[in-house]
Amino acid sequence: MSKYNELKRECYEANMQLPQLDLVVYTFGNVSAVDRDAAVFAIKPSGVPYEVLKPEDIVILDYENNVIEGKMRPSSDTRTHSFLYREWPEIGGICHTHSTYAVSWAQAQRDIPIMGTTHADYLTSDIPCAPPMNDELIEGNYEHNTGQQILDCFADKGLDYREVEMVLIGNHGPFTWGKDAGKAVFNSKLLEELGRMACLTLMINPNAPRLKDSLIKKHYERKHGKNAYYGQN
Amino acid sequence: MSKYNELKRECYEANMQLPQLDLVVYTFGNVSAVDRDAAVFAIKPSGVPYEVLKPEDIVILDYENNVIEGKMRPSSDTRTHSFLYREWPEIGGICHTHSTYAVSWAQAQRDIPIMGTTHADYLTSDIPCAPPMNDELIEGNYEHNTGQQILDCFADKGLDYREVEMVLIGNHGPFTWGKDAGKAVFNSKLLEELGRMACLTLMINPNAPRLKDSLIKKHYERKHGKNAYYGQN
Amino acid sequence: MSKYNELKRECYEANMQLPQLDLVVYTFGNVSAVDRDAAVFAIKPSGVPYEVLKPEDIVILDYENNVIEGKMRPSSDTRTHSFLYREWPEIGGICHTHSTYAVSWAQAQRDIPIMGTTHADYLTSDIPCAPPMNDELIEGNYEHNTGQQILDCFADKGLDYREVEMVLIGNHGPFTWGKDAGKAVFNSKLLEELGRMACLTLMINPNAPRLKDSLIKKHYERKHGKNAYYGQN
Amino acid sequence: MSKYNELKRECYEANMQLPQLDLVVYTFGNVSAVDRDAAVFAIKPSGVPYEVLKPEDIVILDYENNVIEGKMRPSSDTRTHSFLYREWPEIGGICHTHSTYAVSWAQAQRDIPIMGTTHADYLTSDIPCAPPMNDELIEGNYEHNTGQQILDCFADKGLDYREVEMVLIGNHGPFTWGKDAGKAVFNSKLLEELGRMACLTLMINPNAPRLKDSLIKKHYERKHGKNAYYGQN
Numbered sequence: 001m002s003k004y005n006e007l008k009r010e011c012y013e014a015n016m017q018l019p020q021l022d023l024v025v026y027t028f029g030n031v032s033a034v035d036r037d038a039a040v041f042a043i044k045p046s047g048v049p050y051e052v053l054k055p056e057d058i059v060i061l062d063y064e065n066n067v068i069e070g071k072m073r074p075s076s077d078t079r080t081h082s083f084l085y086r087e088w089p090e091i092g093g094i095c096h097t098h099s100t101y102a103v104s105w106a107q108a109q110r111d112i113p114i115m116g117t118t119h120a121d122y123l124t125s126d127i128p129c130a131p132p133m134n135d136e137l138i139e140g141n142y143e144h145n146t147g148q149q150i151l152d153c154f155a156d157k158g159l160d161y162r163e164v165e166m167v168l169i170g171n172h173g174p175f176t177w178g179k180d181a182g183k184a185v186f187n188s189k190l191l192e193e194l195g196r197m198a199c200l201t202l203m204i205n206p207n208a209p210r211l212k213d214s215l216i217k218k219h220y221e222r223k224h225g226k227n228a229y230y231g232q233n
Numbered sequence: 234m235s236k237y238n239e240l241k242r243e244c245y246e247a248n249m250q251l252p253q254l255d256l257v258v259y260t261f262g263n264v265s266a267v268d269r270d271a272a273v274f275a276i277k278p279s280g281v282p283y284e285v286l287k288p289e290d291i292v293i294l295d296y297e298n299n300v301i302e303g304k305m306r307p308s309s310d311t312r313t314h315s316f317l318y319r320e321w322p323e324i325g326g327i328c329h330t331h332s333t334y335a336v337s338w339a340q341a342q343r344d345i346p347i348m349g350t351t352h353a354d355y356l357t358s359d360i361p362c363a364p365p366m367n368d369e370l371i372e373g374n375y376e377h378n379t380g381q382q383i384l385d386c387f388a389d390k391g392l393d394y395r396e397v398e399m400v401l402i403g404n405h406g407p408f409t410w411g412k413d414a415g416k417a418v419f420n421s422k423l424l425e426e427l428g429r430m431a432c433l434t435l436m437i438n439p440n441a442p443r444l445k446d447s448l449i450k451k452h453y454e455r456k457h458g459k460n461a462y463y464g465q466n
Numbered sequence: 467m468s469k470y471n472e473l474k475r476e477c478y479e480a481n482m483q484l485p486q487l488d489l490v491v492y493t494f495g496n497v498s499a500v501d502r503d504a505a506v507f508a509i510k511p512s513g514v515p516y517e518v519l520k521p522e523d524i525v526i527l528d529y530e531n532n533v534i535e536g537k538m539r540p541s542s543d544t545r546t547h548s549f550l551y552r553e554w555p556e557i558g559g560i561c562h563t564h565s566t567y568a569v570s571w572a573q574a575q576r577d578i579p580i581m582g583t584t585h586a587d588y589l590t591s592d593i594p595c596a597p598p599m600n601d602e603l604i605e606g607n608y609e610h611n612t613g614q615q616i617l618d619c620f621a622d623k624g625l626d627y628r629e630v631e632m633v634l635i636g637n638h639g640p641f642t643w644g645k646d647a648g649k650a651v652f653n654s655k656l657l658e659e660l661g662r663m664a665c666l667t668l669m670i671n672p673n674a675p676r677l678k679d680s681l682i683k684k685h686y687e688r689k690h691g692k693n694a695y696y697g698q699n
Numbered sequence: 700m701s702k703y704n705e706l707k708r709e710c711y712e713a714n715m716q717l718p719q720l721d722l723v724v725y726t727f728g729n730v731s732a733v734d735r736d737a738a739v740f741a742i743k744p745s746g747v748p749y750e751v752l753k754p755e756d757i758v759i760l761d762y763e764n765n766v767i768e769g770k771m772r773p774s775s776d777t778r779t780h781s782f783l784y785r786e787w788p789e790i791g792g793i794c795h796t797h798s799t800y801a802v803s804w805a806q807a808q809r810d811i812p813i814m815g816t817t818h819a820d821y822l823t824s825d826i827p828c829a830p831p832m833n834d835e836l837i838e839g840n841y842e843h844n845t846g847q848q849i850l851d852c853f854a855d856k857g858l859d860y861r862e863v864e865m866v867l868i869g870n871h872g873p874f875t876w877g878k879d880a881g882k883a884v885f886n887s888k889l890l891e892e893l894g895r896m897a898c899l900t901l902m903i904n905p906n907a908p909r910l911k912d913s914l915i916k917k918h919y920e921r922k923h924g925k926n927a928y929y930g931q932n
Contacts, residue, residue, distance in 0.1 A: 348573040348637065349569055349572065349573040349637045349638060349639070350637060350638045350639070351494065351564045351569055351639065419492070422491060422492070423492075426491060426566070429566060430566060430569050430570050430573065431573075433566065433567065433570035433665060434570045434573040434574050436570075436665065436669065437570055437571060437574035437576060437665055437668070438574035438575065438576055441573055441574045441575065442575075444637050445598065445601075445637075447601040447604045447605065448598060448599075448604055448637060451604050451605070451608055455542060455608070456542075462512075462539070462542055463512055463513055463542045464512050464513030464539070465511065465512065465513055465514070465538055465539055
């Protein structure tokens, strides 16, 4: 019995949420989960449909992308995941999908503006859209450079990955993360809903304003501030 | 056995309708039910997913927000509910969601115009959108002031809460109410559908007119007038 | 045992298709079926939710709206149904819904243009939208006059009810009919899909043209002409 | 027992995926599968609802549209299928639907532009929209000429059917194909999703650019190039 069974199970269950939450069709998505003590992460194998995916199919790799356990080839996006695990020590899971509204904003190459309290309950800024890579980077180590593109975007915009747990890659789609794989999936669903609402808001009123700062602050602190009073903890 | 079991059951069942009616994802909503004789109300606990919610988790409070029964923390929106129960003696239940179209209109900061008989079957005016609060109120007792914002909006527009059982809070989302918790949930679904149809109507014809007064009157009286002939009573 | 049991069963089963086909929420729709030999029709009782509707709840009436059998009050739209049965001897069933896209076009007060072969497979003209009634008619026998409004619209536009089995009532919603209640429901679903596609087509290309006459003719005759070669008969 | 049972089964199962994938309502679609050794193909019978379709209902024809086995009339689109099987020796299955977004782009008479990597993962060009036929062709052997229209469109645009496995027929809808019937259905679902995302992208940003060439090349080669590293083979 593998010592990574629990990690594989977490990764498997998070992946299986994607079709249930209408975030993927076919194999258009992948979730990973990290074990910081063992310095390995678990990720979906490449191109395996969710209907046939089993916990034992999950691949275990180290941060340098060496396969530690598993017979299948890991997700083609693996190097983006490992890059982020190396750079961002406090994340526990990563999710990538091609969900409809998130991809549409990414293709539109626009940040999703913060327009309401549903958004402000979880993050205090627009959802950033990283520009498409330049051609040199595309022709290089593409998935590694996708991670670099995310990092550069957060540096340019002065964002902290512990506060903004999601990004759009221009012309591609969303990556989200969080304290564990389940939270990363939650953030993907949240992003999809925020993208849908922002799209409809602009259809109803093309001049709809961003949320004002006082409301941004209030809603975020209600859930995440020192005196937070949302939830049971 | 608690003497509030029946009230908890009503509140629980109304809450469980929200995911079934596609009005919430995760924990983005809450319903309460009031017992006027006992001067208490029942409300969903904060941040508990619908899949694990049980009738005994429902929290009982008095109108001053003191917990009368229940081990969990009540919804973070509790003070808006209690405010409305205090101010509006004839309502029996309140529902708050972040449903897609209702939130989109709230973010657009627009009243949902009355454009058809589906709308007129239930209310004779536009669905009001209260403006976002000023900064002073936001920094104060926010959820209490949300109730005040609703009251002010109804006063400004000359609306009666017994006739218009729904409101949008600008940049936030919908609150609905009714004679009991089930009716409040019905009104949330109705509001979502009316918001969706109004959005599509304006896409098809940006100059689509409001419904004319004679049709507003006719449809409303068909269901609610002295000589109403809809339904079995 | 009632001699109308078979008619009630046809009416019941057609009604129960509405929620399955996503054409109604709550009680926002009704279907009727006629027995031409007995000169009676069966219709859904008013305001009864589909989840609790039973075949024996269906109400039997004559063409003058006298209840022949049934303990419940018939649909509030009954007089529109009876009007059409009297005027149009070749129809066997009628369906009325408040489905999303059909209502949106009705609220936009626009005919749904024929833009593709999906439409032309079933009818050779735009789907007509009758204008809202004048105030005098609204204040009169409203549901009867709704039927008159449909008749006038077909006369004005030179349409034959045996060829165009659907209409939108401006600011209200769709009525559809056919050789039996099942066909009337089919036409409601078809209308909803055609309305959805036409709305999206105009979003993608606001100048999208109507279908040209040669294609309209070809597709309709493929299914309904003398040398039809669609289906098994 | 028929020697075509396996072919019928493949065709049946591919057809049954259409309603599961929300690509058809009623009978608005058909899938065929070819047996190149036997020089026959299997296709859905015309106008049979998916709920009652059985494997033994599938019709077997030769490339000249002669029925080899089967009691039912084959799909009214059969001559388009046989035309493509004759002209394109490397395809194994064909799918035709009236799915919502694909039809909407076809009615808009626009190619679906390549705007993101979801698209580039599968094809390197816009999804072509063939113009509606001229009147002479429409009045002739219509379904045969639909096949000719597809061929002419691919010739005009310099496309290879082995690389671009989908097309829109202006004012009509999509045809897709692939190495077998299952792949043809996959391509129909992919086309629907790409059409939906492109529509939403243009709503969010009417000036959204096409994907740049370097990204088109990179994503396609990741999945299909000499050094492809997607999937398990």
